[in-house]
Amino acid sequence: MTESSLKPIRRLQLPFQIHVEQRLEDVPRWFPVLISFGAIVVALILGGIIIVIAGGDPFATYIHIARASFGSLGVFSDTLVKATPLIFVGLACALAFKMRLWNIGAEGQFFMGAWGASLVVLLPILPSETPQWLFILVMLVVGMVCGAIWGFIPGFLKAKLQVNEIITTLMMNYIAVSWVNYFIFAVWTEGGFQMSRMFPKNAWLPRLSDLAESMPIFRGLTTHSGLLLALVAAGVVWFILFRSQWGYEIRLLGDNRDAARYAGISVARNTIFVMMLSGALAGLAGMSEISGVVHRLQGAISPGYGFTGIIVAWLAKLNPAAVIVVSILFGALILAGREIQPSGIPKMIQGCILVCLIASDFLLRYRVYITRRIQE
Amino acid sequence: MELVNEQTQKKVVVSMRGIVKKFPGVLANDAVDFELIEGEVHALLGENGAGKSTLMNILAGLYRPEAGTISIRGKAVSFNSPKDAIQAGIGMVHQHFMLVPSQSVTENILLGLDEPRFRLRLREYEQKVVELGERFGLHVDPRAKVWQLSVGEQQRVEILKMLYRGAQVLIMDEPTAVLAPTEIEDLFKTLHSMAAEDQSIIFISHKLQEVLEISDRVTVLRRGKVTASGIPLINTTRAELARLMVDREVLFRLEKKAVEAGDKVLEVQDIRAENDRGLPALREMSLNVRAGEIVGLAGVAGNGQRELAEVITGLRKITGGKILVHGEDLTNKPVKTGIRRGISHIPEDRTHVGTAGNLSITDNTIMKNYNQPPIGQRWVVNAVLANKYAEDLQKAYDIVVPSIKTPVRLLSGGNLQRVILAREISSQPSLLVAVQPTRGLDVGAIEGVQRLLLAQREAGAAILLISEELEELLSLSDRIYVIYEGKIMGEVLDGDIEKIGMMMTGTPMKDIEARGSK
Amino acid sequence: MDLIIILQAGVASGTVLLFATIGEIFTERSGVLNLGIEGMMLVGAMTSFSITLKTGNPWLGVVAAMAAAGLISQIHAFITVTLQADQVVSGLSVSFLGTGLSLVLGEGLSKAGTVSLLPSFSIPYLSQIPLLGPVFFTKQSVLVYIGYLVFPLCWYFINKTRPGMHLRAVGEYPAAADALGINVYRLRYLYVFVGGMFSGVAGATISLAVSPGWFSELTTAGQGWIAVGLVIFAQWNPLRAAVGSYVFGALRRLILDIQGPLLLFGLPNPFYYNPYYGFFLQMIPYAFTIIVLILGSREAMRKRMGAPAALGLPYIRGQRGL
DSSP states (O other): GGGGGGGOOOOOOOSEEEEEEEEEEEOOOOHHHHHHHHHHHHHHHHHHHHHHHHTHHHHOOOOOOOOHHSSSSHHHHHHHHHHHHHHHHHHHHHHHHHHHHHHOOHHHHHHHHHHHHHHHHHHTTSOTOOOOHHHHHHHHHHHHHHHHHHHHHHHHHHHHOOHHHHHHHHHHHHHHHHHHIIIIIIIIIBTTTTTTTOOOGGGGGOGGGGTTTEEEEEEEEOOOHHHHHHHHHHHHHHHHHHBBBHHHHHHHHHHHHHHHHHHTOOHHHHHHHHHHHHHHHHHHHHHHHIIIIOSSSSOOOOOEEEEEEHHHHHHHHTTHHHHHHHHHHHHHHHHHHOOOOTTTTHHHHHHHHHHHHHHTTTTHEEEEEEOOOOOO | OOOOOTTOOOOEEEEEEEEEETTTTTTEEEEEEEETTTOOEEEEEEEETTSHHHHHHTTTTTOSSSSSEETTTTTEESSHHHHHHHTOEEEEEOOSOOOOOOOOOHHHHHHOOOOOOOOOOOHHHHHHHHHHHHHHHHOTTTBBBBBGOOOOHHHHHHHHHHHTOSSEEEEEEEEGOOOHHHHHHHHHHHHHHHHTTTTTTEEEEEEEEHHOOOOOOEEEEETTTEEHHHHHTTTTHHHHHHHOOSSSSSOOOOOOOOOOOOOOEEEEEEEEEEEETTSEEEEEEEEEETTOEEEEEEEEEEHHHHHHHHHHHHHOOOEEEEEEEEEETTTTOOOHHHHHEEEEEEEOIIIIIIIIITTTTTHHHHTTTTTTTTTEEEEOOHHHHHHHHHHHHHTTTTOOOOOOTBBGGGHHHHHHHHHHHHHHHHTOEEEEEEEEEETTHHHHHHHHHHHHHHHHHTTTTEEEOSSSSSSHHHHHHHHEEEEEETTEEEOOOOOOOHHHHHHHHHHHHHHHHHHHHO | OOHHHHHHHHHHHHHHHHHHHHHHHHHHHHHHOOOTTHHHHHHHHHHHHHHHHHOEEEEEEHHHHHHHHHHHHHHHIIIIIIOOOHHHHEEEEEHHHHHHHHHHHHHGGGGGGGOOOOOHHHHHHHTGGHHHHHHHHSEHHHHHHHHHHHHHHHHHHHHHBBBHHHHHHHHHOHHHHTTOOHHHHHHHHHHHHHHHHHHHHHHHHHIISSSSSSSSGGGGTTTTHHHHHHHHTTTTTTTHHHHHHHHHHHHHHHHHHHTSSSTTTTTTTTHHHGGGGHHHHHHHHHHHHHHHHHHHHHHHHHOOOOSSSSTTOOOTTSOOOO
16 A cells, blocks of 8 residues: 555544553452442333333332332241242352353243142142151152253253253243143143142141241241242352362363363263253242242243343352342342333343343453543 | 665665553563664564564554554554554564454455455456465465465465555564474565565564574564664674573573483374364374473474374374373273373463463362362362462462462463463373473573473473474473374484474475485 | 145244344354344334334334344443453343333233234235245235345355455454454444344234234244244354244244144044143244254254354454454
């Protein structure tokens, strides 16, 4: 090219300059929490704007959500009921995501877990006069196994044939819902209704209200012992991820598959096992919901728990302890959301939160600051 | 107003004045001046990390300097992107080629241009590419996909790409590192024919011999500063250049003690393996390594070296032959078995294979022994012991970090390599496979790595050193094998560079000997 | 049960998948994975229906759907291209957001009644061809005919033109493209937008042509996800995408229609006598997607080809490698 093509480049001159610099040192521990909190606030503001566009009142909506979920001991107990399955699916997603396996199938695994638990009562595997501890134990195991099978299939396909697990787990969701629908419509229907018969009392997870005779304060509280199980599960997942050899393998695989292979860790085997445990955890959510809340198998047992679990896991930065806290917040949103119009609001707010959250991750990796432009 | 160089009375094409470029923690260029005149081959000489590539990346528009001015033929310019530089007639051939592997040669050459406007009339442009290639002796099939080409051919495509854009200044970043000796000769012929057409070439190198052979003038950089600016090479000696390049009194010498080689630790017998594309990468090759010796593997990049390292360490399956370690058959055994039998592996790719960037130093140092006592106990990893282990290694190997909890992605290249070496050597391996262990490190770090390798040799380890740096191989190895297209061409005991060079381009040892005896 | 009618309806239904799949091919070819198709399709379907309802002009509805879905796609572009966040999670979030948005803003649309639809017509002469005529060229919506033009044009654009070459380069080796002055960020934004617009059209194809109306999440019923799977099956090639889309469309119709007749292959139709078996039929498209993915993966492994090399990776100038 000739010199005449060397033109000075004109640029839009803003009165300030945005500098972006990669962080070269670790951020303090409180910083990510602050950023996530900020992201939620921004998300709620954006959600409020959308509510205004749709003709609603954002302040009334948010106040309603807060009151309907934390306003009294009774509603807080209901919030915890909604949080329980979220903890399980949140853990399921956190575990799989830690290995960078995109298990989007927690919803389907939830349904299969619920179906498996119902199988124990309705097939029946155990007679209805079985003692409660045995009933619940077997329901737990069968629920977990069914969820694990639903995780195994995509896991196996991913490990052996490199089939994209995002799509397979998603497709498995639809299949699971149809599968459960078939049973509640055709096999276990009670008097033509789209639900099974009520489970016997000894197949129910104990509730707080069961203790009301000795402790009256628990009267009418719906929180069930599934919450306890969920807390135990969180502890177990934490221990696996951060203290066990298997967890080390999972974390190494999640950060760098090639490095893990180089360290002699089997990608295929871990893919299958992690997907199975992830499925089992989501299956547990289904079991606890069936045995602790609805006490029968029916169609509308999940307001999208499996998908909310993805957001829960991400907001918790894949940390099992944080999953518990985040699940309670989202439990509140789901609980209060049932009465809000238009009905899509909770889903929309969840979407907003996830969008803002991943956008905010940028601030963890980069320093951004604004200075006045210096005239060159 | 065009500038004229006083000594040569030739037109000045590029003039860089007072260039300053900082990177976090490093002053890469400290007030550097550089001047290029028409029709010359100008070498930019300096050790690794001296700031040569940085300076040229600034000239090519990839980086923006903090201070300093650039003028092209007397006109001040400011490049915001490589495109600006290309428009000003400056083209750079990077060390890592910037070619799209799935596209054809012609497509790669046309990439980013305004012609053709919409429809790709490839047949028409293929003809132009052939014509341009003939003019400068750069022969390459314009329809071939880039992934099908050899490294040397890819380099020709890169040069063609810049010539097609009318580049009058061609920057070549360490162009010989990936070439076999005969290919280097061809390249030099091309560069001379370009200089004869009044094009200017900047030749970045850290190899004195090459610089003396190809260039007209040389600028030497040392730790970001110019130590010699545009001196003619006609009456310059090798020793003078070396002194300008390295500020120590003498070039460091490795103390290589005599070690009696012991039993055969590694025996590779007639192995065959495929590369990632399913094409044969190793074809019936055999070699062995004894305890207490460093065996070098020389060869042009991409002749099966990576695959060989992967096969020995169990990362890649072989389709034929046998691998014995201490006489035990480890053919197609999992990586873990190899690790348990004392095989250590310093991989070529530090960031993508050797370490996990977001995990801590601790997690990275226990990669090979997290499941063995004392750190691994039954199902758990003992966090206290793991941290102590990491701390010990950090001290022993001078890994400079604020804390062992720091994620390793924040480490410099040299520190990262020390983490890998610490992990791989502290297990006292009986067999060490080291692939390009010093690539991209600065001089001090290279010396450290080479010392560690020699120490392992004295400790009785069998070391297979795979490198593309012939000088490194010659100074470290007891024996050198040469690999070409997945076959061993022969073995050299006396470090005869000429023979190694011939074998690197595919002449087997027996042919060389047959010729010699005639 | 008339096979011709099923195939004819299948082509129409496949057009939805065709638009969504082609859009995603553009996006992925530029190196960005956008899992938000389902959400963007819902936004498109909702917007087109609502705008058509207000204005009475379905063409305005289609344009609005393209704009709305394109706008949503830019959230994904900003998060993944500029902020370099994980493309999988960002895509999921866009899908959730799109779904939520369409539910909130589409509240009440399901009871809104009917709208004027896009025109359907037969093509003279072509509709006379035996077999092909009735299936492809008789009483199809104008969008179906547009679909016939779109997929070969897209193939030509990607493989035989300069902008297409730049698109491929950006998805395979962005650093190389950048070094030659191709603006990687701008192209990625652009093709994420193109993918969004196609998703919008796909949504509009449902609500204004194939199965008119707004049925909240059931409007798309997972077709956006199936499209993501089809992209893999199609090996990022619009021609293969067309084959996959039409086959899937036909399959979806077949499942709907198979429950009708009393006899199937001369035997009593089990799906007629036990309608609950319909739940198993409902699984078929999803199970079939998995099977298609398995076949696609096996083929990709055998031929050792695959996704655009830089798919899923953010581009940061000056970073080594891709």
